[in-house]
Amino acid sequence: MELLNKLQWRYATKRFDKNRKLNSEQVNNLLQAANLAPSSFGLQPFAIVMVDDEKIKEKLSPAGFNQPQITEASHLFIFAVRTDLSDKDVDEFVERIVKTRDIVKEDIADYEKTMKSSINKRTPEQRFNWAARQAYISLGFLLSAAAMQDIDACPMEGFSNERFDEILGLKEKGFSSVAMAAAGYRSPDDAYQQNRKVRKSLDEFVIQP
Numbered sequence: 001m002e003l004l005n006k007l008q009w010r011y012a013t014k015r016f017d018k019n020r021k022l023n024s025e026q027v028n029n030l031l032q033a034a035n036l037a038p039s040s041f042g043l044q045p046f047a048i049v050m051v052d053d054e055k056i057k058e059k060l061s062p063a064g065f066n067q068p069q070i071t072e073a074s075h076l077f078i079f080a081v082r083t084d085l086s087d088k089d090v091d092e093f094v095e096r097i098v099k100t101r102d103i104v105k106e107d108i109a110d111y112e113k114t115m116k117s118s119i120n121k122r123t124p125e126q127r128f129n130w131a132a133r134q135a136y137i138s139l140g141f142l143l144s145a146a147a148m149q150d151i152d153a154c155p156m157e158g159f160s161n162e163r164f165d166e167i168l169g170l171k172e173k174g175f176s177s178v179a180m181a182a183a184g185y186r187s188p189d190d191a192y193q194q195n196r197k198v199r200k201s202l203d204e205f206v207i208q209p
């Protein structure tokens, strides 16, 4: 299967070729794939901050422990989760469904109620963690879409969320960063590309009931 070959090819790239940039079609494909990821209820309680500005990358670098991907990758896709998820988010989602499917709000009144009660029964911390789980599915979709286009990428959590939020002005927008993908093209000097992939065998990975 084509996807499996690409997933064997990809690896968490440590050193990118700073001179090679993604074009707008590639970037658009990555964003579309991330946006097409499923989420609980379809609510998408997260957003992506796309950074290709060298000055912003330089600012983020120390907050990411100076990991070279931050300044060498062509683009950073930073996944930011809603911090104050509320009925308002559900209302906006309901509005989107109504418009897209050409229905009336009353048709999905029960669904709206279920979503609101599911959100409101959680503590703010549980709500944030629940929202973050949705963002990670989207990160996975973006990584797979990168591999399908022969684009190198590195999923990354090794950065200060607080400092990223500050630099990107996320707090005031009601978001907080949780993870990112650095994307671009591997440097020929990145030794990690030579490493064999280490994974469990399927016998270890799959639990038989």
Ligand SMILES: Cc1cc2nc3c(=O)[nH]c(=O)nc-3n(C[C@H](O)[C@H](O)[C@H](O)COP(=O)(O)O)c2cc1C
Residues within 6 Å of the ligand: 010, 011, 012, 013, 014, 067, 154, 155, 156, 157, 158, 159, 179, 197, 198
């Ligand atoms: C959520 C998450 C966070 C990660 N954070 C970092 C990171 O901060 N820096 C880094 O170099 N690699 C990071 N990685 C990459 C992993 O180390 C890598 O995916 C793993 O070792 C498996 O290797 P492979 O992706 O090359 O197959 C992260 C991976 C994931 C999924």
